[in-house]
Amino acid sequence: MNIRDSLLAALIAFNVFAIGTSESAATEAKDQITILYDAFGTNDAMTKDWGFSALVEVAGKRILFDTGNNPEIFAANVKVKGVNLSDLDFVVLSHRHSDHMAGLSYVLSVNPTVKIYAPKEGFGIYGSSLPSGFYRKDEALPPEMRYYGGKPPAVIKSGSAWANANFELIDQTTEIAPGITLISLISDAPGTRELKELSLAVNTAEGVVLLVGCSHPGIERIVEAATGINPRIHLIAGGFHLVVAPDEAIAKVVTALKDRFKVDAVAPGHCTGEPTFAALKTAFGDSYLYAGLGTSISVGTSGNTRRGEGPTLDDLATYRKLAAREDPFGILRSRGLRSGSAL
Numbered sequence: 001m002n003i004r005d006s007l008l009a010a011l012i013a014f015n016v017f018a019i020g021t022s023e024s025a026a027t028e029a030k031d032q033i034t035i036l037y038d039a040f041g042t043n044d045a046m047t048k049d050w051g052f053s054a055l056v057e058v059a060g061k062r063i064l065f066d067t068g069n070n071p072e073i074f075a076a077n078v079k080v081k082g083v084n085l086s087d088l089d090f091v092v093l094s095h096r097h098s099d100h101m102a103g104l105s106y107v108l109s110v111n112p113t114v115k116i117y118a119p120k121e122g123f124g125i126y127g128s129s130l131p132s133g134f135y136r137k138d139e140a141l142p143p144e145m146r147y148y149g150g151k152p153p154a155v156i157k158s159g160s161a162w163a164n165a166n167f168e169l170i171d172q173t174t175e176i177a178p179g180i181t182l183i184s185l186i187s188d189a190p191g192t193r194e195l196k197e198l199s200l201a202v203n204t205a206e207g208v209v210l211l212v213g214c215s216h217p218g219i220e221r222i223v224e225a226a227t228g229i230n231p232r233i234h235l236i237a238g239g240f241h242l243v244v245a246p247d248e249a250i251a252k253v254v255t256a257l258k259d260r261f262k263v264d265a266v267a268p269g270h271c272t273g274e275p276t277f278a279a280l281k282t283a284f285g286d287s288y289l290y291a292g293l294g295t296s297i298s299v300g301t302s303g304n305t306r307r308g309e310g311p312t313l314d315d316l317a318t319y320r321k322l323a324a325r326e327d328p329f330g331i332l333r334s335r336g337l338r339s340g341s342a343l
């Protein structure tokens with residue numbers, strides 16, 4: 001009886017262990033973000049170039065977020081990582097800058113019918129449409145001087161640079177699948193005023209996993225919009241667009257992400273900027289997830305791995321001490337040593 005009981009206990013223990021292992025292995029295999037295009041990284045088999053692309057495997061979906069700056073480099077990087085682009089659920093193009101969408105021609109060459117979400121912009125590169133009522137009419141003119149001879153179609157369509165691509169244009173923040181939202185915001189920054197950008201928010205059990213392309217509308221605005229989906233932000237990956245920002249602006253954003261939004265972890269890349277990498281690393285410690293080219297970041301919706309490790313309180317205490325100082329991240333001091341170097 002004792003032997004039978006212990007045998008049973010052993011079997012149960014083994015079984016539970018086996019299920020736990022396979023489940024966590026399955027979760028790890030699925031829930032990850034793989035950086036396919038960026039200008040920094042440690043994978044020598046891949047080519048570094050300015051631009052961004054990531055394969056997002058979260059919540060049972062395979063989503064390609066942006067497509068990089070050059071189709072040949074993108075194709076080569078995709079092959080090195082063994083990523084299959086023919087079974088994507090969909091593609092998201094964050095915005096119309098070429099460092100995020102020039103690889104689309106390669107995606108279409110292997111998957112011509114894939115659904116592509118892109119921002120809706122008047123006469124934009126993704127194609128668009130306008131009601132013909134948008135222009136003023138002059139009935140007194142002879143037909144040959146009137147647009148469409150005076151009989152315009154109800155809707156005037158503008159073409160796309162990828163004529164046969166399966167675009168779905170997004171005009172406002174939209175939940176495109178259960179728990180998967182495209183946040184649509186418009187930049188007000190000089191140089192990109194009126195540029196529309198989509199960010200991908202996946203609402204997981206651990207909070208929002210947020211992918212940002214270039215954050216032209218401002219990383220704080222995007223994160224604030226994401227908290228409308230779920231106040232807990234689990235992870236932000238992508239370009240925070242602080243690549244030319246002054247130190248004060250960097251410190252303000254880092255403080256907002258850490259203190260105001262209480263973001264669990266960051267995986268910054270692309271246009272985040274080198275001084276911002278340094279500031280985020282100081283502020284987030286072990287919750288700064290390295291996201292160089294070729295890296296796969298485990299998103300882990302169970303959250304146990306990151307929670308278990310988390311020296312969060314220590315980090316926060318250190319961070320608050322640093323934030324109270326005049327030059328919290330030592331950026332001003334190090335910049336002073338390189339005085340005259342303008343970005």
Ligand SMILES: [Zn+2]
Pocket residue numbers: 095097214216
């Ligand atoms: Zn951009």
Ligand SMILES: [Zn+2]
Pocket residue numbers: 051052097099100213214239270271
């Ligand atoms: Zn960019």
